[in-house]
Amino acid sequence: MTPGAPDLTNEYDGPCAVCGAVVPAGTGALRHGPTGGWEVFHRDHVREPAPPARQDLPGWHRRRLMALDIATTGNRAAVDRILAAAVRVSDGTTYDWIMDPGSNLLSLAPGKSHGVTIARARAEGAPAPRALDELATVVADHLASREVLVVWFAPHVLATLHAELLRHGVPPLTGRLPHGVARSATRSSWTATPTATARAAAPSKRSPRGTASRTRGRVTRRPTPRPRSPWPR
Template sequence: MTWHGERLVGFDLETTGTDIESDRIVTAALVTVEPDGRSRSERTWLLDPGVLIPAQAAEIHGISTEHARAHGAPPAPAIDEITSAVAEVLRSGTPLVVMNARYDLSLLDRECRRHGVEPLAGRLRGKPSPIIDPLVLDKHVDRYRKGRRNLQALCEHYGVTFENAHNAVADAVAAARTARSMGVRHARIGAAAPADLHDLQVRAAAEQSASLQSYLRRTSNPEATVEAAWPVVPYSR
């Protein structure tokens, strides 16, 4: 049985911004998606990040500072729960689907360190795997396709219905369904074992970063640097 014919688990964070080193988690979702596309076994978290949620971020995901303070959980125990839940999925061998995993999993790592919680790598005694990242895979199998490659664009391209964007549950489910559709459409990734597919993405992400870095250095910034690590950017003290 191929990985895309089995159960997948989607994971998504909504946050205060886009900087993995300084931004915070506001909501998180971990959702099991069955082979027929139905979602079940949904786990969600709403956190009080302990900082102001910028208006721009609140406009995207709908969570204001006031709402998070009134209804959100303290960050440290919530982040511990989130990380434990993600580790449990990966220990089971079930592929974890994360759109732009380099962002979500790196930010989760930094939140763990910020709040004195054991990071995912420590719990797993190694790097998180197997991860499936629709963004990395789409760039790998269809490198020269023009247009946007955000989650909504990928859903449209792969025929996945996507409603309520930037809701963590909806995004997690959409990512898992998109990954499954990609596996069906592209036999060269669909036939790979999850561990082999993970390793392929490590290499593909590094190649994509090198290509972008080269382009930026040629066209706009001779000193541009693009992070190559995937799915977690190494922590630097």
């Protein structure tokens, strides 16, 4: 019984849920049954809640898992750059990259505390096209084997990676996999097509302050919608 829960007894005679013998009123114990109703037990037959016995069961947790993470200059998938990336595989394999973002004017967004500065990336990083191609090859090979890719905030990470690959002229994941990039969720599965992915990752051409529209001689502004990510949230 749950610690602190009242010890309920039966007010009427009833059959024991274990042995079937009659339990006199006031001498048994009441517990919730599997269907939501009440069951009565002899005191020495009470079934206390317990975890199931440890078993060696198959499942996704026994498959080859790959985790992907990136360090970026910000949270805008179509604009910000990848400074570093890391891959960890459940078999112990590890990959790390630091990428030179080039000589463009860049700055870290407030709150970015991953520890990879732009100066360090330029000094220690490999050319971005080469590093991105190696990263995309590792991830695409894993996905092609139909294994599980684990990504924290996957819509941002995968959309940013897609935009960076296109920016540097490197084939994206959607171009390396014949059936696109797919994920199976608890209640649904989805596939990102190359066309939709490229359209979503492309920078918006609208004004950052919003889009002006003229209605009956008045100019109003409505907020510019954020580019939709190809990866469901």
